Amino acid sequence: MREEIIVSGRMNPNIDPYLHIWHWQIPLYLFLGGLAAGILFFAAYFVIRGKEKEYPTAVNLAPLIVPILLILGLFALFLDLKHKLFFWRLYTVIRLESPMSWGAWTLMIITPISFIWAALNIRQVFPRWDWKYKWLKDLEAFFVKYKVVLAWVTIFYAVILGVYTGILFSAFNARPLWNTSILGPLFLVSGMSTGAATIILFSRNHEERKSIARTDLLLIGIELFLIVHMFMGFLASTQVQIDSANLFLGGPFTAAFWMLVVAIGLILPAILESLELFKFRIPYYIPPILVIFGGIMLRFILAYAGQMSRWLY
Amino acid sequence: MRYAMAVDTKKCVGCSDCVVACQTENNVPIGYCRDWVVEVTDGTYPQLELELRSERCNHCDNSPCVRCCPTGASHYEKGGIVTVTHNKCIGCGACITSCPYDARYSHPDGYVDKCTFCIHRVEKGLMPACVAACPTKCMYFGDLDDPKSPVSEILKTRKYKTLIPEAGTNPQLFFLI
Numbered sequence: 001m002r003e004e005i006i007v008s009g010r011m012n013p014n015i016d017p018y019l020h021i022w023h024w025q026i027p028l029y030l031f032l033g034g035l036a037a038g039i040l041f042f043a044a045y046f047v048i049r050g051k052e053k054e055y056p057t058a059v060n061l062a063p064l065i066v067p068i069l070l071i072l073g074l075f076a077l078f079l080d081l082k083h084k085l086f087f088w089r090l091y092t093v094i095r096l097e098s099p100m101s102w103g104a105w106t107l108m109i110i111t112p113i114s115f116i117w118a119a120l121n122i123r124q125v126f127p128r129w130d131w132k133y134k135w136l137k138d139l140e141a142f143f144v145k146y147k148v149v150l151a152w153v154t155i156f157y158a159v160i161l162g163v164y165t166g167i168l169f170s171a172f173n174a175r176p177l178w179n180t181s182i183l184g185p186l187f188l189v190s191g192m193s194t195g196a197a198t199i200i201l202f203s204r205n206h207e208e209r210k211s212i213a214r215t216d217l218l219l220i221g222i223e224l225f226l227i228v229h230m231f232m233g234f235l236a237s238t239q240v241q242i243d244s245a246n247l248f249l250g251g252p253f254t255a256a257f258w259m260l261v262v263a264i265g266l267i268l269p270a271i272l273e274s275l276e277l278f279k280f281r282i283p284y285y286i287p288p289i290l291v292i293f294g295g296i297m298l299r300f301i302l303a304y305a306g307q308m309s310r311w312l313y
Numbered sequence: 314m315r316y317a318m319a320v321d322t323k324k325c326v327g328c329s330d331c332v333v334a335c336q337t338e339n340n341v342p343i344g345y346c347r348d349w350v351v352e353v354t355d356g357t358y359p360q361l362e363l364e365l366r367s368e369r370c371n372h373c374d375n376s377p378c379v380r381c382c383p384t385g386a387s388h389y390e391k392g393g394i395v396t397v398t399h400n401k402c403i404g405c406g407a408c409i410t411s412c413p414y415d416a417r418y419s420h421p422d423g424y425v426d427k428c429t430f431c432i433h434r435v436e437k438g439l440m441p442a443c444v445a446a447c448p449t450k451c452m453y454f455g456d457l458d459d460p461k462s463p464v465s466e467i468l469k470t471r472k473y474k475t476l477i478p479e480a481g482t483n484p485q486l487f488f489l490i
């Protein structure tokens with residue numbers, strides 16, 4: 001028998017009895033970042049493929065909300081900071097070793113890009129929009145002319161942003177549950193899936209909806225595959241990672257993870273989307289809402305459980 | 314120069330004087346601490362083994378906390394001491410999450426705080442407050458590059474271990490066993 005106790009009475013707030021320094025702000029920030037990355041990815045992808053006509057919502061409508069998502073995300077990050085007056089310090093250095101740093105810089109680059117996309121499509125909402133100044137009109141004409149180049153730049157940064165939302169966790173070797181490089185692709189794919197879901201929600205075009213739903217089905221499949229691999233990796237690893245996987249395999253997060261993320265957020269929408277493909281009539285908004293719900297839950301549960309996982313002394 | 318500390322688990326009696334000395338010296342806010350004492354009991358009565366460890370930041374040579382800091386607030390001072398520059402820290406909490414030893418905390422004023430090896434005393438040639446206060450003299454501090462320093466001398470003669478070396482941080486707090 002081995003018993004370890006801190007006899008001097010350490011009770012540092014948010015550190016003891018187990019780490020809980022990151023509350024809702026960070027998972028929300030990661031969710032919004034992933035969603036923005038997903039929407040931008042599809043918009044840019046269809047422009048590159050020259051399919052703007054077939055996917056009007058993905059290319060024209062959905063990008064309009066991306067600036068809002070990114071600003072809300074940055075605001076959530078700001079709320080997480082405990083020394084807020086020094087926020088600007090984040091943008092005085094680039095530290096490539098620190099995901100927090102290069103992620104903040106990626107957002108600094110992709111936010112203006114998302115504004116360009118929104119500006120190009122503003123007439124979707126305000127058909128009589130007029131840029132008033134000549135230089136703004138010239139700028140618009142410039143981006144319309146080089147839209148494919150813009151799309152390539154966007155797709156590049158969208159993938160970086162999507163992967164970053166997972167790397168922010170996986171770079172911490174101190175938290176064994178996060179310390180798996182699968183989180184990068186997993187969060188990217190999950191972000192793309194929530195992006196696809198948002199497009200479906202906005203779309204009024206039946207063909208577009210059907211085609212995006214098919215893509216989403218594929219993305220959900222990849223996500224399930226990555227989750228299975230994540231657990232296989234953990235269980236074949238050292239005791240610290242086995243223990244961290246056990247948080248989901250009998251531990252306190254078991255019900256939440258398998259029910260909210262896997263069953264309701266992945267498997268159920270996958271079944272509904274498959275049924276739709278076989279011409280069953282299902283309200284089109286149900287699967288995407290479930291997917292978005294699952295995406296939020298994935299991040300919250302991983303954020304909280306990851307902080308509980310730790311090394312053994 | 315490489316500052317390090319050795320703690321004798323055989324001499325420590327678990328009085329927690331080091332904790333109080335640190336809190337007083339460094340004006341640690343009420344309810345927080347930068348060092349703490351762990352008591353490990355092994356076996357079943359009457360065959361019991363006891364180990365007492367006064368723990369704190371390990372001032373790791375390969376610190377994840379320095380690596381993950383987005384602003385460079387967490388950094389190495391001379392002699393490898395890991396400290397936080399308060400007015401560079403944005404309080405993002407990345408370093409707190411990155412430390413396998415949970416040695417850091419978020420100061421009520423917003424910045425992140427932790428053991429500094431009492432760098433303000435060390436610069437004046439004094440010992441860290443915990444080392445100076447220990448009634449059993451169970452802690453040794455000094456420069457590992459100086460073979461005559463107390464910590465180099467004791468590590469030459471005693472067996473020692475570090476905590477979770479497999480986390481790859483290369484801790485510089487040694488426990489004599």
Ligand code: SF4
Nearest residue numbers: 370371372373378412
């Ligand atoms: S013990 Fe933790 S806070 Fe101290 S240097 Fe190592 S990783 Fe950083």
Ligand code: SF4
Nearest residue numbers: 382402403405406408
């Ligand atoms: S909380 Fe402060 S010291 Fe820690 S990583 Fe963030 S900026 Fe750096």
